[in-house]
Amino acid sequence: MEPSPKDGESAAAAEPGRGGTAPSSGVVVQVREKKGPLRAAIPYMPFPVAVICLFLNTFVPGLGTFVSAFTVLCGARTDLPDRHRCCVFWLNIAAALIQILTAIVMVGWIMSIFWGMDMVILASYKEQGIPQQL
Numbered sequence: 001m002e003p004s005p006k007d008g009e010s011a012a013a014a015e016p017g018r019g020g021t022a023p024s025s026g027v028v029v030q031v032r033e034k035k036g037p038l039r040a041a042i043p044y045m046p047f048p049v050a051v052i053c054l055f056l057n058t059f060v061p062g063l064g065t066f067v068s069a070f071t072v073l074c075g076a077r078t079d080l081p082d083r084h085r086c087c088v089f090w091l092n093i094a095a096a097l098i099q100i101l102t103a104i105v106m107v108g109w110i111m112s113i114f115w116g117m118d119m120v121i122l123a124s125y126k127e128q129g130i131p132q133q134l
Contacts, residue, residue: 035079041091042118043068043076050123054116061112062099068119069093 045053045068053064069092072078078088095115102108 037080038091038095039118040079041072041088041095042115042122043071043078043088043092044122044126045071045076045119047120047123047127050116050119053119054113057099057112057116061103061109062096064116064119065092065096065099065112069096 049068049071053068055064056067057064068076069089072085072089072092080088080091083091099108099112099115102111
């Protein structure tokens with residue numbers, strides 16, 4: 001007994017992932033990333049400065065993060081508005097030291113590159129005027 005084509009069509013229509021149409025429920029789901037204090041201390045820098053920090057972090061782990069710490073003292077905004085600038089500065093210095101000290105086992109180097117990528121992403125949000133709510 002071979003299945004008729006109508007049986008196959010009704011099975012495909014019943015499964016939403018297989019070409020059938022699923023009823024729209026109208027539910028909007030919003031996902032927010034919870035940032036730790038080190039991640040939230042990354043400053044919103046001008047785009048060229050963020051690219052330079054990424055370049056520095058790629059070739060000398062932690063150097064770009066160290067440079068970005070000083071942008072906080074120059075007035076760069078972070079996602080830690082309730083903390084004093086000096087506290088955020090020292091959080092960035094701590095992140096740079098972690099990257100430098102763990103670069104020996106490659107963890108710090110990889111962390112440093114991702115940190116630089118986050119700087120560029122935050123800078124692109126700032127350039128486009130998109131409010132960052134992650």
